[in-house]
Structure formats: C-alpha cells, structure tokens
C-alpha cells in the first residue's frame with residue numbers, strides 16, 4: 666500500500682508546473698522531495714492533499730482516492746505556515762485538533778507531551794504572535810501531528826530552525842516513522858534528505874530527474890569522488906584525462922572523475938612516486954547528484 670501519483674500534470678494557464686509525474690511513495694518510510702525553487706514540490710503536495718485539482722492524472726492512497734473523509738488521517742505542515750497570531754498556543758491546538766475530530770482531553774494530553782518534548786511548555790498560554798519564528802514553527806509542527814496521522818506531509822519543515830531545533834524535529838520525524846507514519850518532506854538541504862530518507866525524488870521544472878531509493882540512486886551514479894593524500898606533489902592529477910574537478914586539500918587533493926575507470930588511471934599514476942597515505946574512491950553525495958542533474962547548487 667502506498668501513495669501513488671499517476672501521470673499527474675498541473676497547468677496554471679499555459680504554464681505547466683508539474684508535468685506527467687509518476688511517483689510511488691512507499692508506506693511507513695520517510696520520502697524526500699527535492700528540487701530547486703519553483704520545481705513543483707508545493708504544487709504536488711497541494712494536489713496530494715486535494716487543495717488544488719490536478720489538470721490530468723490521478724492520485725491514490727492505499728488504492729483509493731484521497732478525499733475529505735480521510736483528512737483526519739493526514740497531517741500537513743504547509744510552506745506558508747498558517748497559525749492564528751492572536752490565539753494562544755493551547756486554544757490554537759484545541760481548535761485545530763477539534764477540526765481533526767479529536768476530543769479536548771485527548772488534544773491537551775498530546776499537546777502537553779509535544780510541548781515538553783520541544784522544550785516549549787512555558788508558551789502554552791502565550792499568544793502565537795508572542796513566540797519566535799522557530800517556536801511558532803514547532804507549534805505548527807505539533808498542529809500537523811497532534812492527531813497522529815498515518816500520512817504526514819511536511820513542506821520545508823527545517824527551514825528557519827537553529828541546529829538544535831533541527832535535531833529535535835528530525836528525532837520527532839524518525840520516531841513517527843518508527844511508529845508507522847508515512848512521511849513525505851521537501852527540503853533544500855541535501856544532508857537532511859541524505860540522513861533521513863530511504864527514497865527520494867529530485868524534481869526539475871515539474872518533472873522528476875532522479876527517483877528511487879537513496880542507495881540505488883547513489884549506486885547508479887557510480888563512485889566519482891577520489892581523495893588522495895600523499896607525501897609528494899599531486900597537482901599533476903588535474904591534467905589527467907577524465908578528471909573533471911580538482912580541489913586542493915591539506916596534504917593532497919579531492920577529485921571528481923568522469924567514471925570509475927578514471928580512478929584506476931589515477932591509482933596507477935601514483936605508483937613509484939612516493940608515499941601515498943590515502944586513496945579513497947567515494948560515492949557521490951546527494952549534493953553532487955543534485956548539481957549534476959539540476960545544474961546548480963542551492964540553499
């Protein structure tokens with residue numbers, strides 16, 4: 666059972682924001698949705714949630730269409746956020762929890778658990794507008810998960826958080842996955858996706874350019890990073906055929922190569938020249954893959 670997007674297209678007038686997207690998002694995993702600004706991530710989320718209609722194609726979850734009677738099974742952290750600034754944290758969560766069909770006692774019980782977990786118990790009776798941006802975001806996250814959804818969609822959940830709060834939120838996401846929630850999140854930070862996700866999709870101009878399990882994606886790109894540390898001058902390596910990028914590091918260099926065969930040429934060229942302390946052939950990072958596929962790094 667999974668979330669399936671079948672030939673999804675979304676047009677705004679003559680502009681195609683999402684173009685024949687086919688995706689299968691596995692259950693009870695964390696799925697990373699990547700792409701540069703304007704790639705079509707939020708539009709895809711909105712279609713999954715039924716907030717906007719697809720121009721073409723269909724979306725199913727557990728083989729049935731997603732409609733309003735399933736909204737209590739889904740949690741959503743929207744990119745634009747959306748809390749009522751004048752309400753207190755407690756009143757806001759009670760209101761949103763009631764909309765999800767929870768009774769007040771259950772809401773307060775869950776709320777207190779989450780406030781404690783996120784170190785914000787003292788804000789329970791404060792108005793949302795009195796909270797810092799990062800703390801508002803934690804409350805927004807709580808509003809997305811208070812009803813224990815089976816499917817959780819998080820649009821840029823880590824943006825605007827300091828490193829400690831990023832860790833708190835990551836841990837919460839991992840725990841929810843371990844408890845059986847299926848999670849889809851978008852991020853501009855490759856390392857978050859690399860750390861959290863089993864499967865991912867990189868979107869570019871409305872279409873997926875990379876899609877699959879993190880392991881498969883990395884394997885299919887081959888090992889294209891070489892690290893050399895040696896007690897002699899290795900600058901000549903940048904001139905070898907197949908070396909695409911060369912970067913000096915302390916005691917050696919890091920190279921990007923066209924394909925794995927180039928590593929053998931580099932290795933052979935080092936022999937007899939002196940002492941080689943390190944020769945590593947490494948997998949590409951997700952950032953390397955993104956740059957190769959989308960053409961620019963982004964933050």
Ligand SMILES: Nc1ncnc2c1ncn2[C@@H]1O[C@H](COP(=O)(O)OP(=O)(O)OP(=O)(O)O)[C@@H](O)[C@H]1O
Nearest residue numbers: 677680682700701702703704705706707708709744
């Ligand atoms: N309601 C709309 N009307 C017209 N164009 C829209 C509308 N919503 C989105 N778009 C366009 O569709 C494209 C995809 O937007 P979307 O918000 O899905 O991108 P994104 O991948 O979420 O980007 P970001 O990382 O910046 O949030 C953009 O070019 C955007 O301008």
